[in-house]
Amino acid sequence: MPKLKTHKGAAKRFRSTASGKFKRGHSHARHILTKKTNKRKRNLDIDTLVSEGDQKRVEKMLPYGRD
Numbered sequence: 387m388p389k390l391k392t393h394k395g396a397a398k399r400f401r402s403t404a405s406g407k408f409k410r411g412h413s414h415a416r417h418i419l420t421k422k423t424n425k426r427k428r429n430l431d432i433d434t435l436v437s438e439g440d441q442k443r444v445e446k447m448l449p450y451g452r453d
Contacts, residue, residue: 393447402451408436
């Protein structure tokens with residue numbers, strides 16, 4: 387069986403947790419921040435888990451996980 391390649395775009399966006407799930411960041415937090423409320427910007431800064439529907443897709447892109 388040949389080695390599997392890691393999807394480099396996914397490797398930069400997702401981190402694996404100890405339980406095997408994946409964390410992701412939020413979008414809309416990079417620019418045009420003046421019109422967004424402080425609460426909204428603060429909540430965008432918090433990482434969240436990848437949804438159950440996308441979990442398998444991310445696992446395929448990152449066959450060896452990511453530290």
